Amino acid sequence: MWLDQADGLSEIFRGYLPYYLLVFFPIFIILSPVNPVAASHEFSVYRMQQYDLHSVPHGCRSASFNLEGRSLSSWGTSRHCVVARIQDISVEQIYEIRNKAGALLLVLPLNETLLSDDAKEHIRFVEAALTQQEMNIPVYFAEWSPEFEYIIYNLQHSIITDDKSGSALEAMMNTVSSNGYQIVVSAPTPQKIDSKPVTLHGKLIGRSTSAQTIVVAAHYDAAGAVPELAFGADSNASGAVALLELARIFSRLYSTAAVRAAPSILFVLSSTGHSLNYFATKKWLEDQLDSADASLLQDISFVMCLDSISSGPLSMHVSKPPKPGSPAHSVKARLGVDVVHKKINLADELLAWHHERFSIRRMTAFTVSALKSHKEPARSSVLDTPSEAGLRRLVTNIQSIARALASHVYNLTDEGGDEDSALYDNALNVDETFIRTWYNYLASTPRAPQVLATSSNTAGVTGALERALSQFVSVSVSAHAPDRREPDHVLYTPTRALLHVYSVKPAVFDLLLTLVIVAYLTVLYFAMQIFPRFYEEYFKLVTGKVKVN
Numbered sequence: 098m099w100l101d102q103a104d105g106l107s108e109i110f111r112g113y114l115p116y117y118l119l120v121f122f123p124i125f126i127i128l129s130p131v132n133p134v135a136a137s138h139e140f141s142v143y144r145m146q147q148y149d150l151h152s153v154p155h156g157c158r159s160a161s162f163n164l165e166g167r168s169l170s171s172w173g174t175s176r177h178c179v180v181a182r183i184q185d186i187s188v189e190q191i192y193e194i195r196n197k198a199g200a201l202l203l204v205l206p207l208n209e210t211l212l213s214d215d216a217k218e219h220i221r222f223v224e225a226a227l228t229q230q231e232m233n234i235p236v237y238f239a240e241w242s243p244e245f246e247y248i249i250y251n252l253q254h255s256i257i258t259d260d261k262s263g264s265a266l267e268a269m270m271n272t273v274s275s276n277g278y279q280i281v282v283s284a285p286t287p288q289k290i291d292s293k294p295v296t297l298h299g300k301l302i303g304r305s306t307s308a309q310t311i312v313v314a315a316h317y318d319a320a321g322a323v324p325e326l327a328f329g330a331d332s333n334a335s336g337a338v339a340l341l342e343l344a345r346i347f348s349r350l351y352s353t354a355a356v357r358a359a360p361s362i363l364f365v366l367s368s369t370g371h372s373l374n375y376f377a378t379k380k381w382l383e384d385q386l387d388s389a390d391a392s393l394l395q396d397i398s399f400v401m402c403l404d405s406i407s408s409g410p411l412s413m414h415v416s417k418p419p420k421p422g423s424p425a426h427s428v429k430a431r432l433g434v435d436v437v438h439k440k441i442n443l444a445d446e447l448l449a450w451h452h453e454r455f456s457i458r459r460m461t462a463f464t465v466s467a468l469k470s471h472k473e474p475a476r477s478s479v480l481d482t483p484s485e486a487g488l489r490r491l492v493t494n495i496q497s498i499a500r501a502l503a504s505h506v507y508n509l510t511d512e513g514g515d516e517d518s519a520l521y522d523n524a525l526n527v528d529e530t531f532i533r534t535w536y537n538y539l540a541s542t543p544r545a546p547q548v549l550a551t552s553s554n555t556a557g558v559t560g561a562l563e564r565a566l567s568q569f570v571s572v573s574v575s576a577h578a579p580d581r582r583e584p585d586h587v588l589y590t591p592t593r594a595l596l597h598v599y600s601v602k603p604a605v606f607d608l609l610l611t612l613v614i615v616a617y618l619t620v621l622y623f624a625m626q627i628f629p630r631f632y633e634e635y636f637k638l639v640t641g642k643v644k645v646n
Contacts, residue, residue, distance in 0.1 A: 138244050142202070142596040143325040145236040146228055146545070147287060149587040150374065150446065156228055156322075159235040160284035160591060162200040165277055166598070168252040175199045178280045180252055182206070183238070184216050188226045200235040202280065202596070204249065205326075207241040209480045221474030224322040228477065235282065237596065238323045238479075248278060248598060279601045284594040292550035292588050293578050294377035295559050297366040299344070299570025300393070301351045305359035309398035309424075311506065312460075314365040315340045316404070316451060317544065317562060320372035320477040324545035324592045330483040331467070332476045333370055334539035335407035339495045340364055341565055342532055346499050348569035350524055358506040360398060364570060366562055368549055370404075372477060373586045374447050378454045380577035386458060399425045400462035401502070402451035405476065407491035407536075409467040410434070411498075414449075416441050416456045424505065425461050431501035437469065465498060483540035491536060492529055499525050535565070547588045 145157040164178040169190060172179045178200040186203065194201050206212055212220075227236065239245055300310075315336035319329025328334070344364050351357045367377035385394050414437045419425035429436060441453050448454065449471035452462035467490075468476065475481060503509070503525055544558055566572050579585055 137600065138248070138598040140239055140242070140245070140596045140598070141593060142237040142239045142282070143323045143593050144284070144591055145232065145238065146322055146324055146547075147589040148373070148546075149584075151585065152583075153446070154231045157232045157234075157236045158287065159200075159233060160287055160594065161282055162235045163279070163281045164199045165601075166202075166248070166252055166280045168249070171252070172198055178202055180204070180249060180278075180280070182249065183220055183223060184212070186223060188222060191223065191226050195230070195232055195234060198234060200237075200280070200282075201232075202237050202239060204239050204241055204245050205479065209482065210484070212480075217480055218474075220480060221478045224478055225474045227322050237282065237594070238326065239596070252278065277601050279599040281597045281599070282594050283597075284591050287589045287591070290547060290550045290588040290590050292546065293576040294368045294373075294380070294546070294550075296368065296377045296381040296575045296577065297559075297563055297566055297572055298381070298393075298575070299364050299566055299572045301344075301347055301362045301364075301570055303351070303359050303361040304354065304357045308359040308361070309396045310361045310363055310394070311398050311424075311502075312363045312365060312394075312400040312455070312462075313340055313343055313502075314367070314378070314400060314402045314451060314455075316367045316370035316375065316378070317539070317558065318368050318370050318372075318546055318549055319481070319544040320370060321479050321481070321545065322477070323479055324547045325543050326479045327477075327543055327545040327548075328479075328483070328540050329481050329544060330487060330536070330540035331408045331481050332405040333403075334483075334536060334544075335405060335487070335491050336403035337366060337539060337562065338491065338532055338535045339403045339406055339498065340366060341535055341562075341569075342495050342527055343499055343502070344566060344569040345528065345531065346525060347503075350503070356524075358503075360506050362506070363393065364566065366566065368559060369546055370451070371447060371449075371471070373546055375451055375454045376579070376585050377577055378451065379585075381575055382454065382458055384575060384577075394460075397460050399423075399428070400452060400455040400460050401428065402455075402462065402464040403498070404451055404464050404466045405468045406466060406494045406498075407487040408475070409490065411465055411467055411494055412437050412469060414439065414452065414464040414466060414471075416453055416462070419461075419463070423461070425463055427505050428501055429463075431504045432465070432497060434465070439471075467494070483537060488533060488536055492527060492532055495532065496525070496527050499527065545592075546586075547590060547592050550588055551590070 144160060147154075147156040147158060149155065162178060164176055166180045167173075167177040169179060169181045169186060172194075175197060177198055179194050179198050180202045181204070183203040183205055191201075206216075206220075209217065303310075316333055317337035319327040319332065319334070321327035321329070347362055351362075365378075365381070367375070367381065369375060369377040382394070411432065411434045413429050413432065413434050415425070416439065418436060418438050419429055439449055441448070441456060443457075450464040450466075452464045455462035538561070539558070542558055549558060563572055563574060579587070
């Protein structure tokens with residue numbers, strides 16, 4: 098009986114087995130437990146800042162790439178995209194990657210509040226190193242996710258470089274057994290943005306036409322290495338919120354002639370800050386001072402700029418120390434803050450502070466800020482996010498600024514008695530709900546110049562601020578177009594893209610697998626050819642007869 102079954106098996110090998118293989122192999126592949134979808138991932142990533150300032154390129158100049166992913170320790174050529182956590186990369190590695198690698202992908206921390214102060218400072222220095230120079234390779238940032246953490250882990254532990262292998266055979270086996278990732282970003286070629294920065298201004302008219310005008314100014318954009326993640330809670334959502342609250346407080350004081358102060362107060366909100374050299378303020382001053390009717394800025398007492406006021410105690414930054422008895426010195430004394438003196442250096446690419454734009458036009462100006470230096474990396478960081486502690490400090494500092502400014506315009510002293518006390522306690526109380534609402538809104542909305550340039554004035558941040566300020570003063574809107582021949586700055590898009598990560602084996606694995614399959618099929622072919630002859634000999638040996646087909 099078993100010989101009959103062997104005859105059937107022999108016939109299968111003789112004529113039909115190759116056809117069975119062609120039918121059943123695809124079925125086995127389809128029914129295999131491997132899920133092709135699990136081998137690919139799609140992420141939303143954010144392209145690094147790109148702009149030109151005075152014809153000098155800054156930031157990332159490329160957008161698309163299709164490269165093999167490698168870790169910080171295993172990359173080696175321009176065919177590799179380096180994937181790393183931003184807190185793990187050093188400034189020296191950035192310089193090397195810029196010159197030799199094909200692309201850079203940095204993963205941001207899951208929760209920056211859990212980082213140590215040293216880790217936060219390191220991330221800020223990395224951001225500064227990226228934006229201070231031109232990067233010809235694509236640079237992208239991604240928010241943390243478990244999938245990205247798994248990819249980084251595999252890149253760090255699966256791919257072993259030849260230098261770490263004990264022998265050539267071990268190096269080859271490590272290469273064959275490792276898992277790799279192909280990282281692809283398909284984004285359009287960077288294009289210039291037709292941007293028109295906006296300045297909003299509104300004026301409260303004082304009691305006396307002969308009194309000088311006080312200017313309160315702030316910029317509401319945010320700077321950072323990643324435009325789509327530039328929230329700028331401290332720099333400068335805090336300054337913009339403070340200006341709105343001061344406008345609310347003084348509009349109430351100026352609403353009746355009986356308590357209206359003598360000087361007029363002009364509120365100015367501009368959409369470009371230190372990253373673009375306060376371009377909107379520059380153009381706005383040119384429009385106001387160089388026009389036939391320059392009455393708006395005809396007689397200025399002083400300009401108070403508000404910048405980053407939620408991160409600590411306040412300081413007054415000046416280009417020229419205020420003289421005793423001057424209005425600026427009066428405000429300084431009433432604020433009770435230290436003065437930080439820095440002369441304007443026109444040879445620098447960027448002005449240090451907002452007030453310098455006004456000082457250049459021979460106005461007395463100063464900046465009130467919690468920052469001790471204009472060089473602090475915290476001014477341009479993705480870590481500048483809202484916090485409850487920052488909100489509390491903002492409320493306290495706005496209260497101090499409002500009281501100091503009111504004390505100056507009403508010429509109040511400590512001997513003012515109950516009348517002055519009533520003014521402080523009632524009219525100058527800040528609205529914490531109003532401050533919280535605007536702080537949370539601005540600090541959770543990206544406000545990089547590229548992002549603001551792509552939204553219209555009637556929508557987005559600019560439109561919201563215009564509507565808010567118009568509740569307290571009559572608002573005028575000025576849009577400033579850069580010179581087309583020699584623009585002060587040029588912005589570029591795209592600012593975000595889709596990134597695809599495919600799990601792949603190295604090319605040498607495909608080559609080895611091909612050789613193994615060929616060898617297997619060769620052995621199988623010869624086995625099918627030899628088996629019938631082997632069976633005939635075996636049949637003759639067992640039965641003593643010659644098998645007749």
